[in-house]
Amino acid sequence: MKNKNLHKILADIFPFVILASLVLLFSILTQGKLLALRNIRSIFNEIIPLAIGGLGMIFVISQGSTDISMGSVLAFAGTVTALTSAFLPIYLLFPVAMILGALIGLLNGLLVSYFNMPSIMVTLAVGIGLRGFVSYVTSQDSPLASKELLKLDQFSNKLIIFIAVVLVMGYLFEYTKAGHFSKAIGENEVAGRYTGIPVKNMKVLAFVLSGMIAGLLGLMTIARVGGVTNKIGNMFELQVMLAVFVGGVPVAGGMASKAYKVLLGSATIAVLNSGLALLRVSGDYSKGLQGIVLILVVFLTMYLKKRYEISSDKKIKEV
């Protein structure tokens, strides 16, 4: 009995422990520079897009699907908003970017749910198509963000958007039936259908949300970069997924998917990157080290989870 609780607690607090030990380790190695005010801001600058992206994708992931198109949707929405930013006021750019993203998400969702196509294939294909569009536009011209749009990259503005996304998505995911149903679909889709969950619609909704957030991120990204390049948002979805999984969200989705885990995972990745940068580890080494650390984290998470399951199984036999 004690054993089981111990393992469960360990599995739950493990991501916190990782984050805390990374913070501690890098604080010592960088002699406190990690937690200097200026650096905290730069860590947040990295957390914000990862966490927003993760919260956008959490519905999809909790249902056991993936959205590989997020980076391309981001680039697509960014390109279109950059093209229109010259003659549209900024408050209209938000709906433009988010509705564009949502429409792509709708396409993804319809293909996945009503045509029963695997989400990884659908979103991969849609992503490649969108990337083609972005490449074409940037080969003709490099659209720039308007001056007004650049202001969006101010830290205070980003923080406001971040907090808004956390509150809205966190609420939807943790405290409404949309979130509850999504997690249930990840656990057992058939059981979901048999207990009155509109499975198809929930899947569409998840991809629409993911696309909408990707659109928002597109706007924020061009504000930061100042314009559109071909590389914008490249591999972004993979970084987001990594953050989500490192935070403790199961790869197969289900009830253990939690919004706070997205924040935790994003912070872990951001601290790791920042620490390595402060130590002036060169780019190549840094990537290699990142890879090793992440594999370790994932391994330990899985190991603990397994231990927890085994010990609870044993206990059951005793009962």
Next chain:
Amino acid sequence: MTADNLIFKAEKIDKYFGPTHANSHIDFELKKGEIRGLIGENGSGKSTFISVISGIQQKDSGCMYINGRPYEPKSSLDAIKNKIGTVVQELGLVEGLTAGLNIFLGRTSMFSKNGILNMKALYAEAKKVMTKWELDPSIELSTLAGTLSVEDRKVIELARALSNDPDILILDEITNALSLKNRTNLFRIINKMKSEGKSVIIISHDLEEVIDVTDNITVMRDGSVSGNVCAGEIQIDMLKRMMVGREMQGSYYRDDDSAAYQDEVVFKVEKLEKKHLLHDICFELHKGEILGICGLADSGTHDLGKALFGLIKPDSGKCLKTDKNTLIDDPITAMKHKIAYVPKDRDREALMTSATIRSNMSLPSVRNIEAFFGFLSPRKMKALAEKAVKNYEVKTTGIEQIVSGLSGGNRQKVNLARWMAKDADIYILDCPTRGVDIGVKAYIYDSMKTLASQGKSIIMVSDELPEAIGMADRIIVLKCGKIEKIFTRGSAFTEESIIEVMI
């Protein structure tokens, strides 16, 4: 009888599936050249015993001998090596492979050289098998098995069983998939085998056929052999009695022997039609009624249960909840109008096995908990789960326990309790006591009685006739997706009379 002319012998075979004792101390002897019938109700353990012989399942204890030598099959290939050919009840072909390949499934290495399969030789050999046993030559061996008709698939399975020149041929419910022509052909094959001194075991629900074709008949009941008889000396009635003749364990069923329900109709099914599954289904459900739905395997009982809850969309016809004349065509509407559905396969269709009891309990009630802005109060969900666990006496360490850690019976309690917590008018229960022990069974029957007495209506799909007879006011007997007859609780409410209609 000397040991010499025995081809196969089984001693004290036991097989458990979880708590279910599927085969209990089975002794079985088969002579050379003997044709043996194996009969019994659904769930009496026939198919289990066959799968033990053919290596598909491994026995838990007991011994088997072939020609006096110990026989311990680890897989169905071992059985083939020992010259046992089996046609199983469920369609056993790999749909994505051709018919010819399916005949030599698992044994294709005899046609391969340096890892390359000589398909030409394989098809030639397959053709030879088909010709030798005079099987339907019109079946194209290069077509994918998945595109063949059900009957042709059975013929291919038969060819597979015969391809190794078996000494023992086992046929599990094959004849009802065959047309008269193929059936006659099959009997010719059986007689040919007999004349060559080879043996056949036939499982069938068609008792007349069994008596006609076989030499001896083994009757199974509740996992054990209830008798061996000579086919020439037995009447159908006697066989039936041997099949069903158990004493009713009266205590936990209903004790009245007449139907007790109100006149008010709460649910109406009109001319429900679904291609290949259901045909012209019409009936009414009354307030306070327990309505049983019974039939042989594949008679459509479970599909009907699903269709009533809107999980299977009918091609035509409709299900109506009569209080407001609402058309029930999907599960969400059904739930909104106070209909509950407990599926048969609880782990696949009902429960989230790796989630907590709390999540599972609250799942069907999510919409009832919803407040302003779609707010789902975690406190309310917890309270609901705790109440349901308490009301239904689920044995657990707490609502945060993972469901996969519960016993089958307790899982079923979770499965039922979460619908009971919803205050429905109509409960559709598909095999509510499947795989649970006697104690939980009694508990479930009790709660069904309570519901009925509160004026709720229950539709109980059941694979166990005694249970349906014990609990139902009326029993609908389905056969090939059609209503064959509706029995009302009373003098005709016996297993014999109902089985007669079922078969």
